[in-house]
Amino acid sequence: MTSWKKAVLACAVVGLTCSAAQAKTIRIGAAVYGLKGEFMQMWTNALKAHPAVKDGTVQITVFDGNYDALTQGNQFDTMITQKYDAIIFVPIDKAAGAAAVAKAAAANIPVIGSNTRVSGDKLTSYVGSDDVVAGRMEAEAIVKAIGGKGNVVIIEGPIGQSAQIDRSKGIQEALSKTPDVKVLEHKTANWxxxxxxxxxxxxxxxxxxxxxxxxxxxxxxxxxxxxxLKSKGIDPKKVPVAGIDGIVDGISAVKRGEMTTFFQDSQAQAQGAMDVALRAVLGASYKPRSDIWAAYGEKMPWGDGTAKSYTVPWTQVVPANAEEILKRIPKSH
Incomplete structure (x- = not known):
């Protein structure tokens, strides 16, 4: 281990701020698919709130991929050229992102996937939720709400992104068991x-x-x-709607009885990925600094920080837990 890594590790382990005189700052890039949607804004806020970022141990740079795989590839080239210490990757395209990850791996830069998946086996690790499970859960909630019979429409995410692929798979798995539910339309609205x-x-x-x-x-x-629905004069309470993420407006709609959603923990995904990235950079003595590991305990064990995948659990949002979940949503800093 290099001397600057030892110095940073010494600070990180005891929770102290590392000054420039003590150690070189660790540079980590976060390549996210796009920042227009509320969930990725929550994810980014959580990343910036990680203790290692707040105390200056890590300098984080967030790259907005603008929902374009080529842009994300170019951003990887920049981070590789500038010799970033690690990359956290939220890809727009499951297949296209693989080449970028392979380039970084060839340059010995660890890449931690978060939130959405990428093809291939070059990721150092992945921290995210199981989107097949989410799709299945929301479809089952809708089937139950309409009594197992009726017509539904499906609004998909960006075609080719892992969340779209996996949530669609989960939805189809659930609907395949309910022959009296017919899909009238399905099309992307790109989040x-x-x-x-x-x-x-x-x-x-x-x-x-x-x-x-x-x-x-x-x-x-x-x-x-x-x-x-409202623009057409239709009461949303009479046409059940399901979503995924548990963003602020979504939780408010649950409280009004207008929709069902499932909370995707942006803090656990982003800060979990940061801890795993720091473990990859600093070595076995690094201890995770986010409180998310203690919060989930055996549901998402840290182990030694080198697992290939960490699965963040889902939580269905209902009026009874809505306020508590709202408190878990990261705010901008």
Missing amino acids: SRAESLGLVENWLTGHPGQINAIIAENDDMALGAIQA
């Missing part, structure tokens, strides 16, 4: 509330009175669907 609003308005016009429920693969799109 966008505005795109979802227009899409669902068109579906409501094309299938007047026939849509009994709406399955959206994230909260922003679910909220767009609720807006579309």
Whole structure:
């Protein structure tokens, strides 16, 4: 281990701030698919709130991929050229992101995946939630809400992103067991509330009175669907809507009885990835500094910080736990 790594580790282990005189700052890049949606804003806020970032041990640079795989590839090239110590990666495209990860691995830069997955086996580790489970859970909630019979529409995430692929798989698994539920339409709205609003308005016009429920693969799109229902004079409480993420507006809609959602813990994903990245950079003596590991305990054990995958559990948002979950949402710093 190099001398500067030992110095940083000594500070990190005892929770002290490392000054420039004590050690070289660790540079970590976070390549995220895009920052327009609320969930990735929450994720970024959580990353910046990690103790190692707040005390200056880590200098974090967030790269906005603008929902484009080529942009993310170019950002990886920049981080490799500038010799970043580690990269945290939230890819827009499961397949396209693999080449970027392979380049970084060849340059001996650890890459920790978070939130969305990438193909191949070059990631150092992955910290995220099981999106197949999420898709299954929201579809089951909708099936239950309509009594196992009726017509649904499905609003998908960006085609080719792992969350879209896996949530769609989970949704189809659940719906395949309910032959009396028919899918009238399915199309992407790219995680966008505005795109979802227009899409669902068109579906409501094309299938007047026939849509009994709406399955959206994230909260922003679910909220767009609720807006579309209201714009057509339809009470959202009469057309069940499900989303995923547990963003602030989504939780507020749950409290109003307008939708169902499942909380995706952005803090656990982002800060968990940061701890795993620091373990990869600093070695076996590094102890995780985020409190998320203690919060989840045996549901997501740290071990020695070198597991290939860490699965963050889902929590269904209901009126009874809504306020408690709101307190867990990272604020901007």
